[in-house]
Amino acid sequence: MVLSRFWLAIFISSIVFVVCSLFTGNTYTIDFILNGKKDDPVLIAEKYVHQLPVFIKDSIEKAPEKTMVINTEVSNPDTTYVFSNKTVKIYSGVQKSDGLLPTCKNSLLDLIIPLIAYLAFFCGIMQLLIDSGASEKLAEKLSPMFLKIFPTVPKNHESISYMTLNFAANFLGLDSAATPFGLKAMQSLQELNPDKDRASDAQIMFMCLHAAGLTLIPTSIIGYRAAENASNPADVMLPCIITSFVGTIAAFLIVGIRQKINFKSASLVVALITLIAAIVGLLFYVNHLDLIGKNFFTSNLSGLMLVAIIAFTLVFSFFREKKFTEKNTTIFDAFVTGANNGLKTGVTIFPYVMGMLVAISFFRNSGLFEIISNGISFLFSNIGVSKEITDSLPVAMLRPFSSGGSRGFMIDSMRNFGPDSFTGRLSCIFQCSAETTFYVIAVYFGSINVKNTRYTLATMLLVDLICVVAAIFVASWFF
Structure with missing residues (x-):
């Protein structure tokens, strides 16, 4: 009984937290929670190219495969910008475990x-x-x-x-x-x-x-x-x-x-x-x-x-x-x-x-x-x-x-x-x-x-x- 209630508690609390995060804008998408794989980059935003700072916009257009990685540090995950179909998807951090x-x-x-x-x-x-x-x-x-x-x-x-x-x-x-x-x-x-x-x-x-x-x-x-x-x-x-x-x-x-x-x-x-x-x-x-x-x-x-x-x-x-x-x-x-x-x-x-x-x-x-x-x-x-x-x-x-x-x-x-x-x-x-x-x-x-x-x-x-x-x-x- 205790195990069952604990299982329900962590499941329901996690779902409530995810839904609240999505509607408050703290999370851009919940797809990674369902389909993502461990250590994959997490999508945190998607913007049109003209909405980005000029130096990032220019760098993406010149970059091979229209992909740019910045903030390269050993201790922190990289932020990656991927240009596709008029929009730029922004990834940062990695997924903690499989979806x-x-x-x-x-x-x-x-x-x-x-x-x-x-x-x-x-x-x-x-x-x-x-x-x-x-x-x-x-x-x-x-x-x-x-x-x-x-x-x-x-x-x-x-x-x-x-x-x-x-x-x-x-x-x-x-x-x-x-x-x-x-x-x-x-x-x-x-x-x-x-x-x-x-x-x-x-x-x-x-x-x-x-x-x-x-x-x-x-x-x-x-x-x-x-x-x-x-x-x-x-x-x-x-x-x-x-x-x-x-x-x-x-x-x-x-x-x-x-x-x-x-x-x-x-x-x-x-x-x-x-x-x-x-x-x-x-x-x-x-x-x-x-x-x-x-x-x-x-x-x-x-x-x-x-x-x-x-x-x-x-x-x-x-x-x-x-x-x-x-x-x-x-x-x-x-x-x-x-x-x-x-x-x-x-x-x-x-x-x-x-x-x-x-x-x-x-x-x-x-x-x-x-x-x-x-x-x-x-x-x-x-x-x-x-x-x-x-x-x-x-x-x-x-x-x-x-x-x-x-x-x-x-x-x-x-x-x-x-x-x-x-x-x-x-x-x-x-x-x-x-x-x-x-x-x-x-x-x-x-x-x-x-x-x-x-x-x-x-x-x-x-x-x-x-x-x-x-x-x-x-x-x-x-x-």
């Missing part, structure tokens, strides 16, 4: 189809884990700890193994693998849910822990920093780990208090100490590596772990081939069955994803998001927050809505302020330490047709805010 119709198309072609491919492969692998009995053994080993976090989940339930694989993929920055594991976990938890239209406690806890995004190897962030020629692309690794760990603990405590979980459980304490020890050990190891060693380690660990999971699954399945025979199937047929289930899941979540992305696209292109963002930055700057922090806030603000949009702001901040600047580094930490909240809710709950998400959205947004505050403190401490 409504391109978003509908791209959400299918660029997002859902690749996602379906990932789902098909990893759901096939997960089917092998199920049929071979590997998931059952994994659940058996982890049940003592998971029973304390998810008290409504029965001992040795298959959802435990799926959640474990999802968390592991997130730890290693493997988004393509984390999503299929997470969707399978939600479907498995839905089987235990007595009210199919209402999110269960276990589903909410899983979603909030997933959204906190505890990451040990932020491979994509390091890759972007390397592409922008940072002196040490991996120098944000430790701040990213600390910030995401703070977010994870916050999510666990907030949801745990709401669900009255026993925090004094010995197994929980042991699990937490083990996790902290693993993080500290990893940090000490990476800290002793030189620059080349850090880059080699961070770029290969995630890939090796993923290959290891796939190899283990296949080898284990081979040695447990009798299990497949007992079920009147083969290893390959079981893989195909799982892949087919993954394909169906991808088709199911498409409308949820498209609906959310279209609303976000409208929100950004309307200009309303930019006004809110600038207003918050202005407010923070007036209460003494440094400009280095306010310059990076657009990444934090857009992150819950759009991973691609916040990634664009992150790259832009590194290019404008430098990858080794405080703003550039803080933007990277923002990007790494939180999840695309609205997209995740649409995908995960959409895959099981849950209508009432209860307090999931509010908790995830609160965790996002905690991650933002933690990122600022951690970045100030390190840099």
Whole structure:
């Protein structure tokens, strides 16, 4: 219900703002909101040639292809004058994201189809884990700890193994693998849910822990920093780990208090100490590596772990081939069955994803998001927050809505302020330490047709805010 109302709110407010802007003359056309593409120039006016200043008129008539570009600055978009059929069209600035119709198309072609491919492969692998009995053994080993976090989940339930694989993929920055594991976990938890239209406690806890995004190897962030020629692309690794760990603990405590979980459980304490020890050990190891060693380690660990999971699954399945025979199937047929289930899941979540992305696209292109963002930055700057922090806030603000949009702001901040600047580094930490909240809710709950998400959205947004505050403190401490 909360998600539905929020979706309506951003859609309707954006439409009202666009219509008002058009009739007050602040916007010349709304076609770009419907049909425009990201980074295309925006039409802001159209005039007859004689209405332009003389120097512009003369320059256009002499220019090749009757096109003139002025105000060429690296930091600001160019203003372009294009002469056509007795009038001059004036373009300035670039579009923030794809328009409504391109978003509908791209959400299918660029997002859902690749996602379906990932789902098909990893759901096939997960089917092998199920049929071979590997998931059952994994659940058996982890049940003592998971029973304390998810008290409504029965001992040795298959959802435990799926959640474990999802968390592991997130730890290693493997988004393509984390999503299929997470969707399978939600479907498995839905089987235990007595009210199919209402999110269960276990589903909410899983979603909030997933959204906190505890990451040990932020491979994509390091890759972007390397592409922008940072002196040490991996120098944000430790701040990213600390910030995401703070977010994870916050999510666990907030949801745990709401669900009255026993925090004094010995197994929980042991699990937490083990996790902290693993993080500290990893940090000490990476800290002793030189620059080349850090880059080699961070770029290969995630890939090796993923290959290891796939190899283990296949080898284990081979040695447990009798299990497949007992079920009147083969290893390959079981893989195909799982892949087919993954394909169906991808088709199911498409409308949820498209609906959310279209609303976000409208929100950004309307200009309303930019006004809110600038207003918050202005407010923070007036209460003494440094400009280095306010310059990076657009990444934090857009992150819950759009991973691609916040990634664009992150790259832009590194290019404008430098990858080794405080703003550039803080933007990277923002990007790494939180999840695309609205997209995740649409995908995960959409895959099981849950209508009432209860307090999931509010908790995830609160965790996002905690991650933002933690990122600022951690970045100030390190840099």
